[in-house]
Amino acid sequence: MEVPIPAVGTSGPEAGASRFLVSDEDAGKRLDQFLAQALAGDLSRSRVQSLIEAGQVSVDDVAALSPKRRVQPGESVALVMPEPEAPDPEPENIPLDILYEDADLVVLDKPAGLVVHPGPGNWTGTLVNALLFHCGDTLSGIGGVRRPGIVHRLDKDTSGVMVVAKNDLAHRSLAEQFAAHGADGRMERAYQAVVWGIPSRPIGTVEAALGRSNSDRTKRTVVPAGRPDARHAVTHFEVLERYGEGNTSASLVACILETGRTHQIRVHMAHIDHPLIGDETYGAHFKSKARKFGTAAETVAGFPRQALHAFRLAFEHPSTGEAMEFETELPDDLSELVEALRHFTPDAT
Missing domain, CATH: 3.10.290.10 (RNA-binding S4 domain)
Structure with a gap:
């Protein structure tokens, strides 16, 4: 040792x-x-x-x-001691919510709190560990030893639909579809988010380049398009439900990605002054608004993660060319948040 x-x-x-x-x-x-x-x-x-x-x-x-x-x-x-090498992930018997599976791929509903692949601070207990147990040797080496089968990811605290490749052909095809960001019509990724306030337009598009924050290298921020690290990013949104009014309001929003940048939805919604409820990274300054939500104040203030769920994923099957589409309902914690907002009585003060 x-x-x-x-x-x-x-x-x-x-x-x-x-x-x-x-x-x-x-x-x-x-x-x-x-x-x-x-x-x-x-x-x-x-x-x-x-x-x-x-x-x-x-x-x-x-x-x-x-x-x-x-x-x-x-x-x-x-x-000078060299940096320790990252361990290869080991199979772990972690339950998975499988929506569909065949010889080429697995589609699953990832719960919030589950990290997708091993990394510093999370070498075990990840989705990769669970997939290695579930799929056995079929994932070995596909997409890299530490990211076997992974062609996209969701943040740890984002729930929703993911697809995983089980062989090289599927990995190449799905990776190409994700790289195209739906421009070729084969793929669509749609999310539902609960945000502070109500956007002024019921349907809109946020087109703003993203880059690393100068103050915190783990964060992303909107940057000038000409900056060297700027990455083109486009998010389309539609307001599905409105709760409250004025400064005491929130809304359920559907977001469709035209590009797939890190933290894209979270940064773009914060950029238009409607950050996600529960997002401590990009919307912490909005948390004080929770006390105005009266009967829903405790639920809103205590929501433990960014209120984001990948509810729909559509893609072309790598082998058959069939159009595949999967949707999932909001998980329990988001459903409880939405129900609280639908029926809340504002603080009278």
């Missing part, structure tokens, strides 16, 4: 390097022996040898590639 090594005297070019000064007593020792002893058993000598041979060790800021090299008094020996 590898043990994280704390930085010791981090002077020199290796940021975060562990550094050790060779004393008179250590003079003449092999480099691997010196380091293994300096690390007080945190790494085995064979592991130290492999790190030296991999170029992770330097002496006086010069790479030392031989474990047999003899160290001299006053020399500074630096070790």
Whole structure:
């Protein structure tokens, strides 16, 4: 087991390097022996040898590639630990709501809270882990070891319909359809969202390029189209239901993607001043409005995720060419939110 090594005297070019000064007593020792002893058993000598041979060790800021090299008094020996490799995902018996399955693909209704593929902080308990258990070896390597069969994804806290490829042919076909964003007429992705306020137009389009936020690299924001990282993004929306009026209002909106950018619906709806209820990233400043919703205030204020559900997915079957379409109802938490808003009595104050 590898043990994280704390930085010791981090002077020199290796940021975060562990550094050790060779004393008179250590003079003449092999480099691997010196380091293994300096690390007080945190790494085995064979592991130290492999790190030296991999170029992770330097002496006086010069790479030392031989474990047999003899160290001299006053020399500074630096070790830079490589980033740990991500583990390959393992099958896990996680229940899946399968809407359709054949030899080419699986269509499922992803619950909110389920991460699609492994990553930092979520190496287990993901949709990929569940699919590996459900499908066995049929997913192996399709689309990459850590993303087997995945041709699109939904955010952790977004629920709804997803399709997964079970072989290379299906993966290529579905990936092409997602890349076309429906421009060729084969695919459609539609979402339902509960947003703050009521858009002024019952039907509209948001066309605004998206890029990374300068203040938070994990967020997306609307940027000028000419910015180097700008990505063309178009969202069509239709107001399905209206709740309340004025500053105490919300609405159920259908959104159809013409492009598929990260956080697209969330950013675009926030851009037109109608962020999703429950969206702490793009609509947290609207949360204070919840207290005005009277009988629905607690439900609105406490909604634990962005109120977004991928309710419809249509695509062309990779093998047969048949038009496939799948729809799902709002999950329980969103249904409860909508019901509370349909019948709420505003705060009189």
